[in-house]
Amino acid sequence: MQKIRVLVVDDHTIVRDGICALLALAGDIEVVGEATNGNEAVNKVRELNPDVVLMDIAMPMMGGLEATRRINKEFPKTKVLVLTQYDDKEYFFPVIESGALGFISKAAASSELTAGIRSVHRGDSYLSPSVTKLLVDNYQNMAGKNPSQDPYNQLTEREREVFKLLAEGHSTQEIAEMLVITRKTAEGHKTNLMAKLGVHNRVDLVKYAIRKGIITV
Amino acid sequence: MQKIRVLVVDDHTIVRDGICALLALAGDIEVVGEATNGNEAVNKVRELNPDVVLMDIAMPMMGGLEATRRINKEFPKTKVLVLTQYDDKEYFFPVIESGALGFISKAAASSELTAGIRSVHRGDSYLSPSVTKLLVDNYQNMAGKNPSQDPYNQLTEREREVFKLLAEGHSTQEIAEMLVITRKTAEGHKTNLMAKLGVHNRVDLVKYAIRKGIITV
DNA sequence: TGAAATACAGGGGTTTTTCCCGCGTATCTT
């Protein structure tokens, strides 16, 4: 029988190894690789072509959401199952929209891991019961929201780069140097992205980035 | 041979199960119980009298710290090994002060888990190499300070007020108006508190405040 | 296919913040 080839992505080695140990107990799943951040994850997908990526979203460097987005774009056949420590409804739509097929809380039973992996491998979606409950409990709040109008998705590529660097604490001058543009241009991107996100200062920008999993606390 | 009896405490089931799976691979360690929060941990210690408690301090940081404090007070023979997802020097002294014998980052190699458990069981202390490195790198900052003092505790009342308002996203001008002082004074408090906390921009200040629970994301 | 929209880069000028300093007073400690 062909095993499901899984790439495990999590920045915490102990957690990653623990998950691998759990998955090793399942006969139909094989961990073919590991990655510690989003960049590495994308590269490993390119290299290993796994069936399923088990992706933590709170990671330094490139976050899990951005990585999921890229993987989904570049390798549509690779299914992504997102693993999060926050079972917060704020995360739900961004995660799904990034192209992930499933969403499991780390607080979920470990049996959900294998169940989720099998589901997304079949092409089905998988949601943690706790997440589903959250969605149902908040149905009325969700009803009006169209996920595609998540303001973050309105950002251009350049604006996302600037956004991430801002959230990491860099000044516009530093960002300009990093992106090899003038300070004025960096400021322009900053102004535009802040308007799109509806935030009016850096503090709210940082909080937004944390909620989105772009950066970690 | 008598195995080391371990209680595993972590609020994320998947992580907890993963750690148990890892520990199961070691011949000299036996997981005798699990807990999902500080209260439960203390009760399980009372009930099971384990040799070692592997304690996550998670995001609600006080949970694990307070539990460690109580376990250490009530059952001095039970050794606590703290597991944290932040290998940040800010956490070090509070953790040690709570009575933990060891401190391991979740980003550490999983072999450190068993090594740490064996160390603290012998009564030795154990520090993750990454944590040790952090301490050494920051030695000069530590040297002059009272190590048992969290830098946040060194803030004056006024500085804490300004700190909170800054973290909430207010400008120095706004803060000055709220506290009925001049902008210059508010700036002065800001400068001083940032120096005390060792942060150099608003973004890091916000992250610090979030970790401390001063504000929420 | 021509016009509108968008992404990206940049400039001018103003306001705000930051980063040096400095000062004085009250209180608390040794």
Added chain:
DNA sequence: AAGATACGCGGGAAAAACCCCTGTATTTCA
């Protein structure tokens, strides 16, 4: 009595942020 500390305030230069506007490809679409 002599520090040390908390608190409030100020000047001034430099940096950063803010707001508004221009230009140029490229893409979209009516």
